[in-house]
Amino acid sequence: MTINNQVILQGVMNMRRSFGLWLIALFTVSIFAPLAILSVALAAYFNRMFINETESMFTNTLSSVSQHITTYAGDLSRMSMTPYFHADMMDNLLEINSGRYFTNPNSATRVNRNYHVAFSQQLATARRDVVSVLFVPYSLDNDRCFLVRRHVGSHQIVICPDVRDSAWYKSALASDGGVFFAHSGIPDYLTEPNSHFFFTNQGQNIFSVVRLIKNPATMRPVGVIKVDAIDDVISDIFRHIVISPSSVLALLDTGGNVIYSNARVESVLLEEAANGAARVQGADGSYYVSVAPITSTPWRLCYLASEKDIRQRTAVIYHVTALFGLVCLAAALLIFYKSSRNTVQSMNQLLLAMKKIASGDLDINLDIKQKNYLATLADALNQTARRLDSHIQSEYKAVLERRNAEYLALQSQINPHFLNNILSSFVTLNRIGRREALEQSIVSLGRLFRYVEKNENLSTVKGELDFLEEYLTLQRLRFTDRLSFDISCAEEAEDIVIPKLLLQPLVENSITHGMEPYDNNLRIEIYAAVEKLSDASRLLVVIRDDGAGFDAGGMGPDSVGLSNTIKRLELFNGNSVFQIESSRGNGCRCEIILPV
Numbered sequence: 066m067t068i069n070n071q072v073i074l075q076g077v078m079n080m081r082r083s084f085g086l087w088l089i090a091l092f093t094v095s096i097f098a099p100l101a102i103l104s105v106a107l108a109a110y111f112n113r114m115f116i117n118e119t120e121s122m123f124t125n126t127l128s129s130v131s132q133h134i135t136t137y138a139g140d141l142s143r144m145s146m147t148p149y150f151h152a153d154m155m156d157n158l159l160e161i162n163s164g165r166y167f168t169n170p171n172s173a174t175r176v177n178r179n180y181h182v183a184f185s186q187q188l189a190t191a192r193r194d195v196v197s198v199l200f201v202p203y204s205l206d207n208d209r210c211f212l213v214r215r216h217v218g219s220h221q222i223v224i225c226p227d228v229r230d231s232a233w234y235k236s237a238l239a240s241d242g243g244v245f246f247a248h249s250g251i252p253d254y255l256t257e258p259n260s261h262f263f264f265t266n267q268g269q270n271i272f273s274v275v276r277l278i279k280n281p282a283t284m285r286p287v288g289v290i291k292v293d294a295i296d297d298v299i300s301d302i303f304r305h306i307v308i309s310p311s312s313v314l315a316l317l318d319t320g321g322n323v324i325y326s327n328a329r330v331e332s333v334l335l336e337e338a339a340n341g342a343a344r345v346q347g348a349d350g351s352y353y354v355s356v357a358p359i360t361s362t363p364w365r366l367c368y369l370a371s372e373k374d375i376r377q378r379t380a381v382i383y384h385v386t387a388l389f390g391l392v393c394l395a396a397a398l399l400i401f402y403k404s405s406r407n408t409v410q411s412m413n414q415l416l417l418a419m420k421k422i423a424s425g426d427l428d429i430n431l432d433i434k435q436k437n438y439l440a441t442l443a444d445a446l447n448q449t450a451r452r453l454d455s456h457i458q459s460e461y462k463a464v465l466e467r468r469n470a471e472y473l474a475l476q477s478q479i480n481p482h483f484l485n486n487i488l489s490s491f492v493t494l495n496r497i498g499r500r501e502a503l504e505q506s507i508v509s510l511g512r513l514f515r516y517v518e519k520n521e522n523l524s525t526v527k528g529e530l531d532f533l534e535e536y537l538t539l540q541r542l543r544f545t546d547r548l549s550f551d552i553s554c555a556e557e558a559e560d561i562v563i564p565k566l567l568l569q570p571l572v573e574n575s576i577t578h579g580m581e582p583y584d585n586n587l588r589i590e591i592y593a594a595v596e597k598l599s600d601a602s603r604l605l606v607v608i609r610d611d612g613a614g615f616d617a618g619g620m621g622p623d624s625v626g627l628s629n630t631i632k633r634l635e636l637f638n639g640n641s642v643f644q645i646e647s648s649r650g651n652g653c654r655c656e657i658i659l660p661v
Contacts, residue, residue: 103386111382116353116375126306126314127366131359133302134316138362140192141274142244145290147187148278154183155287158278161211162202162287181220184213195294196271197255201228203277203286212254223254237275237289246362247273248296248324255293272296272324299325311349311371319363330369338367345369411439418446427454487513490543499542506542509535517566526593526604527559529568533591536569540576547586548576555594561604561661564633571608571630571655579612579653587612595661604659611652634659 148155157180165172184198200211208228213220228234233247251271272294278287299316303325308314315326321339323332334345338354345352352369359366411433418429427450431443487510494503516532524532530552537550572589580587593606627645634641640660647653 101390103390107382107386111378116370122308126308126368127357127359129306130302130316130366134299134359134364135361137192137298138244138246138274141195141272141292141294142276144187144191144195144198145244145274145276145292147183148287148290149281151183153179155278155281157183158200158202158287159280161200162204164205177220180211181213184220188213188215192294192298194297195292197293199223199225199254199291199293200288201225201234201291202288210254214255225252225254233273233275233291234289237277237291238286240275240277242277242279245275246318246364247275247291248318248322249273252293270296270324272299296325303327308368309371309374311374313352313367313369313371315367315369316359317365317367324364334369335367338369339365349373408439411443415439415443415446418443418450422446422450422453427451427457487539490539493543502542506539509539513539519565522565523562524565525559526554526561526563526606529563529565530554530591530593532566533568533572536572537589544576544580544587547580548589549586550589550591553592555592557595558593558604561595561659563604563606563659564637567630567633567657568606568608570627574627575608575610575612575653578615579610583613585613602661604657604661606657606659608655609652614647614649614651614653616647616649 148158157176160166160172160176161180166176167173188195188198195215197212197214202209202211208224208226209222210225210228211220212223233245233249236245236247239245249271255271274292274294276290278290279285280287303314303316304327306314306327308327313326313328313330315330315335316324317335317339318324321336323330323335331347334347334352337345338352338356341356342354345354349371351372353372353375355368355370356365358364414431414433418431421427421429429447429450431447433440433443487506491503491506491510494500494506513532513535516528534550534552537548537552541548568591572591575589576587588611590609591607593604596603596605631643634643634657638659642656642658644656644658645653
């Protein structure tokens with residue numbers, strides 16, 4: 066395989082890889098781009114779906130929590146209205162508020178018996194988390210309060226410092242007989258050592274229902290009843306609600322304080338949520354906010370849906386979609402590779418054929434097995450290559466024939482000029498009576514004509530130099546001692562092919578223009594050698610004389626010998642070089658250089 070063919074094959078292999086990679090890349094983009102868009106769209110869809118699901122869950126949670134807390138608050142609220150349903154209990158509260166309980170022993174005895182029995186029965190039948198009932202007289206100016214606790218044999222008079230300055234007391238008064246819900250830690254009257262409070266978990270809080278009791282007859286305030294319950298019920302309600310791990314569900318009072326929360330949360334987040342923010346940012350991430358009031362209570366339910374949890378659920382969709390997309394892409398690529406292999410092979414054959422045509426090799430015969438547009442294209446390319454080859458062959462033959470005709474025309478120009486000079490020499494010899502020399506000259510001329518008339522356009526360097534030796538010998542018969550010559554040839558140059566009669570016009574010019582018009586002697590030196598260059602070799606033929614010379618720059622179109630020689634060199638080898646150096650009085654030097 067030649068270097069040119071190797072370069073072509075390497076270029077075709079690169080084009081094959083590029084074409085195959087281009088098809089794979091195009092197919093990958095056409096498949097992967099829709100999959101990527103589908104993945105993003107699905108993730109966005111499921112993200113929105115999860116948010117809607119969160120909102121729906123909050124609505125259901127709100128309904129459930131509202132129902133339970135409303136039921137629970139209703140039970141406590143009804144318990145706070147017990148004095149209105151029992152006349153003797155209302156009488157007892159009036160006795161206490163009027164102060165007769167502390168000044169009249171009979172009143173004290175009656176109240177102790179009836180008050181304790183009435184509220185003890187209420188506590189016994191109430192929910193298990195209701196722990197006490199506290200009554201604060203309205204008209205007394207001291208801090209004495211009446212306390213009835215679950216599972217305790219009698220009521221107690223406890224001192225509640227500054228009870229009338231407490232927020233829950235003032236709120237009860239402001240409610241003017243309406244119910245008020247309060248939430249706080251365990252009060253002191255339930256944690257003192259003598260209280261025998263049977264709930265020892267100090268982490269618990271108290272959930273209270275507070276109501277101002279009025280005299281039904283006069284509608285004047287009698288006192289404030291406070292029903293206390295631990296928040297176990299609220300904990301139970303929240304415990305059965307399922308939310309995401311990082312989300313927060315909190316019960317807020319009217320001031321935005323936390324009544325209960327399933328997890329610790331930054332207070333600033335709840336404050337922003339209570340103020341109507343739709344999305345809050347905390348140390349642990351972002352949260353979507355949903356806040357709604359609980360029916361029949363002043364409380365609100367706040368749900369902070371963790372964006373991190375939503376993203377984790379969305380990430381699963383991303384991963385599943387990506388995995389599904391990769392599997393589909395791999396399967397599609399496999400199917401595409403198998404189905405397009407024949408097409409790629411056909412395209413590769415076409416590329417190789419076009420590369421060969423571009424390099425000048427028209428010997429192609431494509432055989433595409435597929436019956437499609439590629440087969441049609443291959444047939445058209447085969448026909449084009451055959452027609453182009455036929456056209457080139459015709460043009461090449463025409464050029465050769467034209468070149469041969471030009472050779473013959475140039476040769477016919479040289480022969481008459483040479484013959485005329487020789488015949489002139491023969492006439493001279495005949496006139497001076499040198500018959501033997503004339504006979505030898507005629508024999509030499511016969512050899513020259515036989516060389517010239519051979520049906521060949523080319524000769525060797527040795528053949529040309531032998532011809533010149535015969536020619537100059539004949540010329541010496543004419544010019545005697547005025548003409549001398551020296552011919553030499555390197556052995557490696559002897560068999561190199563050159564155009565026939567290429568050198569004779571140059572030698573003839575040396576005689577005709579360098580000596581004949583003048584009365585001087587002429588020496589002609591001719592030598593041929595092969596020069597070795599770094600990357601190639603070349604034939605060098607030098608014809609040098611010491612004649613009159615001429616102005617080489619003024620050589621015109623009438624210089625038939627020189628122009629013929631130059632033309633024949635160009636026709637023989639387009640890379641040949643012809644150089645001439647001459648000046649008046651300094652002879653002439655001609656060089657012919659031909660690559661070998």
